[in-house]
Amino acid sequence: MRIILLGPPGAGKGTQSERIVERFGIPQLSTGDMLRAAVAAGTPVGLEAKAIMEQGGLVPDTVVVGIVADRIEEPDAKRGFILDGFPRTVQQAEALDRMLAKKGIALSTVVELKVDEEALVGRIAKRAEETAAKGLPVRKDDTPEVFKTRFDAYRRQTAPLSDHYAKAGMLETIDGMKPIDTVTQDLFALLERHAETAAS
Template structure:
């Protein structure tokens, strides 16, 4: 099973990915985690990434795709993977498609968690008020900025994958178990 979960920050992608990892024995691949691991391992790609990060630049799509290409070849991805944080743009989606084609692989599904952004803001504000452990970016202002970036860069992927007949949409505002059940139904059909 190879899939992408799409949705804005706070939509529940991480929560749903955890269920899928357990149910399908697949690996969740976070580009941020992969970048940190490559730097720590001082691999060829890691040394390039380290230089980019030290200069305060963004890691190029080419480097990210190279990391993903190496990572999906590892044994723990034999059953498949969930891409987390990638692709974020149309260019990255194109590069991912080329990479998977070159490895005779394809995506089984692209699942969008559709949510109401206003409700997300209410949710984050409530969590900030009620929780003792709050992430530094777990506040309304940070979420508004992250949502704006998502709408500009990542939301176009909904149309991109929709035009290719790969997009399946789940109401992400439902209870966590219902969202998981709806995703499960989609994956059983592919």
């Protein structure tokens, strides 16, 4: 089962990814982690990424796709994977599509956690208040202002991915505003369906 999980900051992708990993026994592939691992391992793509990062540049899509391509060849990803934090743009999605097609691999599904922006901002503000009330430091990301900025960036860059995958007939949506356990149940039901289809 090969899944891409989409959704804005605060939608609960991290929590749900952990539960999918536990339930289906497939790894969660974070581009940040993969990039660091490739650099540490000194792979050809990792060395290229390291040289770019040392000059303060942004790692180009071709390099990131190369790192994903290497990672999905590893034994633990043979049964499937969850892509987390990638693709972020339509260009990255197209590069990923080409790479997977070359390997003869197809995505099982792309799931978007749909959330209400106003309600999310309220949720984040409440979390910040509760954290402060306990005398604990509030995460920078947990201030409504910072959160709004991140949400705007998501809407501009990443939201068009929904259209990309919807046109490809791959997009499925889940209501991310429901209680966490209900979202998990909805997600599992959807993924079980794909697992059965793949097995038949």
